[in-house]
Amino acid sequence: MAQIKIDTLTKEFPGGVVAVNALNLDVPHGSFMALLGPSGCGKTTTMNMVSGLEQPTSGEIYFDDEPITRVSPGSRNVGFVFQNYAIFTHMTVYDNIGFGLKIRKGGLSKAERHAEVQRIAEIVGLSGSLDRKAGRLSVNDMQKVALGRSMIVKPAIFLLDEPFSNLDAAFRAYMRAELKRIQHEIGQTMVYVTHDQVEAMSMADRIAVMNLGELQQYGTPDEIYNRPRNRFVAGFVGSTQMNFLPAALAPSLAEDGRVDGVTLGIRPEALDLVPTDDPRALLRASVVLVEPLGPKDIVHLEVEGRPVRVVAPPGRRPRVGDNVGVACDTKRVHRFDDETDLTI
């Protein structure tokens, strides 16, 4: 329920590795924020600093305008769900969930604790398994224990580090929906670390894209997807990766006639396959591979030696080796400066 403000946060490790560089982020009260980026981008380190497990080299973190950078993790009232759950395998499910309450001084009475554990167990769907030893659960159940254990102490902020990456695909989708639902119901501020952009896009109110310790862009999923600030964000987000072509290949798409030092970015959905003599065809390509996905096909083309991907409706499926023309929705073209990688 708290608001997080991250101010010029930097973490440098001995040996000169800068894991996080001058990060600035504002997470509004009650929102679901995804920290998205590839391995090593600094998202987990950032998370560890927010939770208190690591101390930043410089910078400050505020919860509701209170600086908590030097506060110990136990006193920050955050919940943390680890990627590998880190549940207490030698304890029962009941003791796992109830742990946070048990160790609190001057907390609830035993009966009250018992009731709380039951309540949380129901919410996460573990009511029947309370007596089982946590180490012997299925992976999915362990995940629920991890969630329940964190939820019971009613933290102001919830941090989740790729919590669903070890689950099977079907369960993962289910848990995502569940988590979003719970978050919405309780109005919990959540920070969710992931390298899966589909996850981030589907769950988050705001996404912070990071790479090599630097914040690349911070905005709503819509902004991230349709108005990427730089080439990295554009290329990282999107199930089928965006196509990057030097502007020289399609000068009509260049803006202000600027062709040199500019790269065009066009999403596969913004392209269409047309016959080679169609006036709309901006490029000529040959078909290299067709991936039929059911509701759509992904057609891999080659344009002057460069790969181009197009999302095509399943009806008119081309064959490998065919020559086709590529048409483009000119309103959905992004242009990147080759030197700075920024969107023009």
Next chain:
Amino acid sequence: MSEPALEAEGRQAPHKRLAARFGRSESAVAQTLIAPGQLLLLFVIAFPAIVAIYISFTGWTPESGSLWYQAWKYWLWFDNYWEALSGGAFWHAILRTVIITVLAVAFEFAIGFALALLFLKQFRGRSLLTVVFLLPMMVVPAVAGFIFYMLFQTDGPVNAGLTILLHDVLHVTGGIHIGWLTDPSLVIYSVTIVDIWQWTPLMFLILLSGLVALPEDQLNAARILGASYLQQLRYLVLPMMKPIILIAVIIRAIETLKLFDSAWLLTQGGPGDASSTISVYLYKTTFIATRWGYASAVAILVLIFVSILGMRAIRPIEAATRETIEELATAEPADEAPSLEQEIEAGAVAR
């Protein structure tokens, strides 16, 4: 499996031929392998046991003039056993030994654990310091006894050091002249101190290796939930280390029960019998009193006592070794995950 060899075989079911070859030779090899060991054990256990039992029923001593197999001339039936079990000396020796063992193992564990906790996080010079703390363990136990013999002299360095601390610096008392080796009520503790000095390093090593293997994420999770250092110790560290602690304590206890070397060099079991562990008592009965019949009976009793203890101890060690492997490895899912429909249903019902 070596590919070319298998392909060279060519014919059907190469693995069947391998199995046959293994089966035939395996048990023969196995028996031959353990034969020398079995012989050794026979020599050390079987024969001595028989002889000891025989003699324990007699009052024979080597000074009686007859050879050992003529010991029947001095047949006493169960007199020796009766004397041991009803008299005080035997039980006192056992009691002393148990006291020393319990105290020594307890302190070794406490200090060793404290040291292990201190050494857990990396710091400069840790490897060097570890060597320092390992040294006492390498000292020949007899020499350790001698060292403390020197230290515990009434006008030796321990008393001198205590005097400096308590008298010269703190002005609490007068000169310290504790009779570490001469006071019958203290001598047991002096022996215990030697054992603690020698073997705390072992506890330290074992416990440190256990601590290092603890899953860090679980401890972090507890920290974030608000657990203090002590709470982490109580709810996480100690329970997870239970198997290792058990092994360490049992092994140390077994060895301390046999204590002889350092105790002998320190006090020869004295003054009188005040620091005679069961081994020292047995030794004195054998070589000073030369009552071999009685000593054999005591020895047999000790062997019985130890066997019972051993059988009670084996099970926890076995269980502990198995548990260590289970618990410290990543937990495996025990059953199949329920289907997605079941999950949603369960969730819907819960709501």
Next chain:
Amino acid sequence: MLRITGKVVSIAVLGAGFLFPLYWILTMAFKPQDEWSPVGHVYWTPQHWTLDNFRQIFGVAQSTGFFTAAPTDATGPIVHSIVSATGGTLLAMAAGVFTAYGIARFRAGGSFLPFQILQLRMFPPVAIVIPLLIMYSYLHLVDTYWGLILIYGAVTFPFAVWLMRSFFVEVPREISEAAIVDGCSQWGAFFKAVLPQVRGGLAATALFVFILNWSDFLLALVLTSNRVQTAPVFLNSLQSAGAGQEYGPQAALGLVLIVPPAVFGLAIQRYLVRGLTFGAIKR
């Protein structure tokens, strides 16, 4: 900050406590006679460093007015220690390595044998001393090298088995199976394929067993008198002679006794926990 100072202080205090006895024997070995145990005074460090104590135990003392109550030449006992410890180690290793392989690979002796061997360790050696003496005098093994080697081998055999077993278990089955497929017999597979894999373990186990044999006191005390008396027994005899106040030479001898286990022990540091817990805990 407070935590770190507390940590440093505790380690320093404990370290000092554990080191002091070693410091004492070290300095005592270099003290002249009048500094050993003067009445009412303690020399915390030697005022006059001397090598006389070492000269005494190595039998090269010149007449320095040095009063000793008993002969202090320890070269004989030291040699006896070396021979008996080495021999006992070789015997324990010979029997132990084979037994360990049998247990590890073929589960020879069923599931009981390993724990029977463990139980062996629980017996106080004193308990079998009488029959042992009887047996030995019968076989004329009393006060001989072979007598010691035999019993040392038997007593440290369990350690050799348990340690080597833990090393053999780490060698994958496929290695010996591959050798057999290539034409070796079981024995050939053992010597040519498996054994080289555990070379490190062999060395560590041998050193460990040597330390145990070297440290023995009771068995040698009982089974030797003057022909093959080992060094710890000799140390003890110096204790009873001269009213146990021959600190100097005793300390020198003690130091000599400490050196091999210290050196070997530090060399096999990694395996100490494994050895002393019968292979139950591997670091």
